[in-house]
Amino acid sequence: MSISTDARQTTEAALAAHTLCEAFQITARVDPEAVALVNYDGSEPLTWSELATRVERATAGLCALAIEPGDTVAMLLRNRPTFNLLDLAVLHAGAVPFSLYPTEPVEQIAALITDSGARVIVTEPMFLDKIRGAVELCDQVTHIVVEGAESGGPLEMTLAELERSAPEGFDFQARWRAVGPESIATLVYTSGTTGEPKGVQISQRTMMHSVRGVDHFAVTAPHRGVSFLPAAHITDRFICHASLIVLGGTVTCVPDHEDLWDAIRATRPTRFFGVPRTCEKLAEQAQAMIAGDSRLEAALAIGYARVRAEQGLTPPLEPERAAEAEEALRTLAPVREHLGLDQVQWFAVAAAPSSYETLEFHHALGLNLAELWGQTECMMATMNPPDRVKLGTVGVPLPAVEATIAGDGEMLLRGGHTCSGYRNKPEQTAEMLDADGWVHTGDLASIDADGYLRIIGRKKEQMINSSGKNLFPVKIEATVHQASPLIAHVATIADRRRWVTALIVLDAAALRTFADERGLEGDHSALVHSSEVRAEIDRAIAAANERLARVEQIRGWTIVDGDWEPGGEELTNTLKLRRANIDAKYAELIEAMYA
Secondary structure, eight states, X not given: OOXXXXXXXXXXXXXXXXXHHHHHHHHTTTSTTSEEEEEXXXXXXXXXHHHHHHHHHHHHHHHHTTOOTTOEEEEEOOSSHHHHHHHHHHHHTTOEEEEOOTTSOHHHHHHHHHHHTOOEEEEOGGGHXXXXXXXXXXXXXXXXXXXXXXXXXXXXXXXXXXXXXXXTTOOHHHHHHTOOTTSEEEEEEOOOTTSSOOEEEEEHHHHHHHHHHHHHHOOOSSOEEEEOSOTTSHHHIIIIIIHHHHHOSEEEEOSSGGGHHHHHHHHOOSEEEEOHHHHHHHHHHHHHXXXXXXXXXXXXXXXXXXXXXXXXXXXXOOHHHHHHHHHHHHHTHHHHHHHTOTTOSEEEEOSSOOOHHXXXXXXXXXXXXXXXXXXXXXXXXXXXXXXXXXXTSOOEEOTTEEEEEOTTSEEEEEETTOOOOBTTOHHHHHHHBOTTSOEEEEEEEEXXXXXXXXXXXXXXXXXXXXXXXXXXXXXXXHHHHTTOTTEEEXXXXXXXXXXXXXXXXXXXHHHHHHHHHHTOOSOHHHHHTSHHHHHHHHHHXXXXXXXXXGGGOEEEEEEESSOOOTTSSSBOTTOOBOXXXXXXXXXHHHHHHTO
């Protein structure tokens, strides 16, 4: 898609800005009456002009609450324009916005508020009771700003009241211009899989560096995004929020995740980022549409042949076959349109390993889905350029990012994308960010001759069996997960054991579909124990074992009855396994597999 010269010049000016505040002031003037933010259902639209005006009012209101540069403001909000508005206001005040997961228990929310030092909290009515409970456990909170409700408590005020409370003689221009590249743009707490969550301080410099890096490889116009991942994780805050600030365009917010698939179809995003499960669900929708349609099935088969030739797995296509592949892409256009991805120019996935099969399927469909690599401590660091994706890798380093592999195989990174350390944790900061500026990522990786990085596994999660063999659970779990749509989560066990076993958690929706197709009756628990379901999991394990080395193969497995919820005992809010918790909670099941 072509980009007008004027529009690109404005984008270049925003990309050259030193801070998100400076970039926003440039971007907001480009097309003031265009919609910047809107909910999927069309509610709460904000034009760029309206957004700029309200950001100024909210910034003034925050300063009236004695928010000073460097102070922290906590937010518990869904994916709605209100979040973007208030995050921008906090930034323009020179303060540090940080988001909380609504799934966190009250005690954990209180602990994070205390560690962050936040005195002001912004939320909405549905989370107000939880915030009130957390505030009772803190002693530094002075104000709770509630969007969309009347003031109800002694510390509470409405967003409308905040926006009307500008102090006398407030100088908005001077306030935001005082924000510098090293000012902290956000605080993101790690998931806590290896202990207490750590508050990663991400500077304005880091955010701008990463936006420039992605734009270097993936120029998109117009910029249309879909915001649905939680703001408490760095991904959506960067992919949607920061990108909107710098690149302009429109972001559609999805407060209710049940609306995601309809939102994608309605929005037709030009940029779309998802976690592996998002991309698997999209693939399942496409497969359902293709199944039984001989014309689409034939086109998909040609698509696979094209992709395998492009990836160097087979010889280049002959001219006649290449022409057939082009026609197959046109034939599959209705499938891409059905998904809502017919106009996507940059389609990326990260946060966990994606199966090669899912990546290859999307490419065969005509969607250049590509893995990238980022980390809270490193923001965006590597990506596959959309026009030269190498499947199974996380791409190449962004411009001005250095990558090297340490002697023990750990990936080390250095550059402007690195964080400013952990809040209140100097010793752990020194372990993560060494004196030479290298971030010790904790991921084991390799670099090929073309400079593409491949992630092997997590250094701290490496298992060593009783024979002394090194095993990487993420690799084994990803192989099992992709073997059946019934499998939602896999947790492997092998450390100091004779062989590998696995706990399997089933996907409730996929299990119901499986049951309906076979006429099976009963609730989730009954289906988990049915012979048909167990046979399907047995088949999936056997299929996965064929793709694993002998020492990696699973020799025992158990289906866990129930679900593992994000933020619960077994999963972090970002869906990482809490392995120590799992080992303790399911100790009897695990021991039974080795009996």
